[in-house]
Amino acid sequence: MLGVRTCSHPTGDPMSIDPTPLDLTADVVVAGGGPAGAWAALTAARAGADVLLLDKGYCGTSGPTASGGTGVWYVQPDPDQREQAMASREALGGHLADRRWAARVLDQTYENMNRLGTEARYPFPVVGGEPHKRGVQGPEYMRRMRSWIRRAGVRILDHSPVLELLTDASGTVAGVRGHRRQHDTEYRVRAGAVVLATGGCAFLSGALGCDVDTGDGALYAAEAGAELSGMEFSNAYGIAPAFSSVTKTAYYNFATFFRADGTRLEGAGSQGGRTVIARELLRAGTVLCSIDQADPEQQAQMRLGQPNFFLPFDRLGIDPFTEKFPVTLLLEGTVRGTGGIRIAGDDCATTVPGLYAAGDAATRELICGGFTGGGSHNSAWAMSSGTWAGRGAARFAASLGATRHRRRLVGAGADGPGAGVDGPDAADPAAAVEVIRAQVHPYDRNYLRHGDRLRPALAELDRVWATLRGSAAARGAEAVRTRQAAAMVAHARWMYTSALARTESRGMARREDFPALDPAQRRRLTVGGLDELWTRPEAADRQAVAS
Incomplete structure (x- = not known):
């Protein structure tokens, strides 16, 4: 087990921590320390799980929520107000949202925001004699979430990005491997279940708080066999x-x-x-x-x-x-878009056993369809999906019994970007990032989309991906940069593949060569793969979308 001295730095002095590589165990690992990760960790710990949270930065200060104020989709449990709240954006989102999921999120958000006030003592402003709970100040919110989860017994490793998932012989997710930035050493965690709350992908655009959001979790999930959904709604x-x-x-x-x-x-x-x-x-x-x-x-x-x-x-x-x-x-990108890892169950399980997704790392189509923005629905989805994922992961880990820490592990990304050893063919993450800036940032490629521009951009991204796939991995900090670059390239390829497959304009997925809404394409698109990408309409037996 992880000892007290190897947790986040209580003294603020990283030199007080033993720099030896860590071999750890936990019932539930949560990757990501934003609101989704914090709620997942809190809920799993309250369910009796031993929880370890891993943050690329410093949990409580990194990510877009911690950098400013944000609205929250908080609606009183009045049938008329709830109906209006769910109906307000359905057309804007292309009628791809699911009323059942939207109702669940409204219920869970209402409960969580009330708990934030009573249990975490969040100082909501008083308006008209009542606490105003339709928004939070991100710095104070996340400061209190960090304190709350630590009181619940959650262990935290700051500045410790995950590099890949670990799986057992059956393909079930059984842990993670990562890098400790301040110690320049690796760690491994054996776990019963993993929650990916690593955020979306903003492609290093410089938007406030988003430079930690390079889409890492989606790449790791795909390497383990998970699917994605709504990636065309990522512009x-x-x-x-x-x-x-x-x-x-x-x-x-x-x-x-x-x-x-x-x-x-x-x-x-x-x-x-x-x-x-x-x-x-x-x-x-x-x-x-x-x-x-x-x-x-x-x-x-x-x-x-x-x-x-x-x-x-x-x-x-x-x-x-x-x-x-x-x-x-x-x-x-997907920080404010709706695409992400596809959810396969009410507990935010993915299509891979032992793996759960929450927040911006998971698709938000279930409540937003093809359109969203900053705060509001995003904040509500983070705390709700985090709660469900933490509960589901704790339940899954408990079902494994004493065997959960005795499985033989293999890296899910062992043959993917960043695998191998140092050598002359090592990937150049800086060059990959420049391709991202050239093929994904420009408005006339990603925002004002046209097939004649998307196809050559995708071809260039495929070329860079092939270089990353065939390269040898760097070690240490260079491995982190290589994996981030690979995750951004993977995100862009899924995004453009889905955009080309949706030959219409719906939600935020606009095509200049297909400007009309096509009623026949009122369905969600699933995408996946690493070297060879595929896309298909979501199964016909999915929950009925709102009319």
Whole structure:
């Protein structure tokens, strides 16, 4: 078992930790320390499991939630309010959401937010005499979640990214292997079950809090045989000041947009306005904005709700409510899209035994269909799916009895990207990242999609993937970079393969060569594979979607 001295650094001094490689055991391993991972760890521990949480950064501070304020899909248990909440985005999401799952998330989110106030003592603001639970301040939320899970007995290894899943002879997930950044040494964990809460993939776009989100969990799941779903709905871009990484898109509902010459850019502030912005950025390179439609009360609420949005403005002496400032679009991928690991059960089990997925790592189509954004549904899905995955993983681990730590293990990624030893054919992760920047970041490839641009981009990504697959792995920190690069390339290939298969425009998956909605394609698409990719409509016996 992992001893006290090998947990996260209580003294803050990494030199106080024994640097020897670790060989650990746990009932449940949770990979990822954002809200989904924290709720998974908490729930598994409360179910009696010995839980180890592994974070690429420092649990409680890394990831997009910890970097700012976020709304939460918190709705009172009133039938009319719940009905309105579920119906509000169904058309926007292409009618691919599932009412049963949406109702489950509303129930679980309501319970969890109430527990956050009573058990974690989260200081919700009081509005009209009642605690306002439709949002949280990310830094305070995640600080309290870290404290809460540690009180529940969860052990934490910070700065310890997972590198691959470990499986037994039957293909059941039985642990993980990873790297401890601050000690430059490896670790292995034998476990009864694993929850992947590693976040989505923002392709190192620079969006605030998202550089830890390189899609690692989806790659590891696919290597073990899991499937993905909704990957065509992964082209989310957030509006940000050109001098900032904060993508608080909701504030731009109060904005007016302008061309570089100061003339108004019509349509940029409407539904679909990001398409207008993208086209103008491609044409002229500049779009200006002023949040001039917010009244004084709204301005005060904005500053209170997202103070870090205003920091760069204040430092530069710009008043965003009266002056024009340049904006850009930052890729947020599956962090704000809906694609991810396909869920095969109510407990967020994947199609691989012993493996569970939660939060942005898992598909959000079940409650959002083909469209979502920041906060709200995403926050609710993180805490709900984390709760279910933690409970399911604890139950699965308990069912194995004493055998769960005695299985012979093999790396699921042993023949994949990052496998092998140092050598002259080792992959160049920096070169792979440059290909990602060239083939995935540009608006006219990923956002304004057309088959004539998607196909050559996919061919280039396939070429890079072949290089990664055939390369020898680096060790230590270089292994982390190589695996991250491989995960981003894999994500992009699944994304473009699904986008080419959906020959229509639905939700956020827009095709310039197929601009119409096709009623015959009202179904979710499953995608998978590593070297040879495949895609197919989800099985016909899936839960009926909302009409």
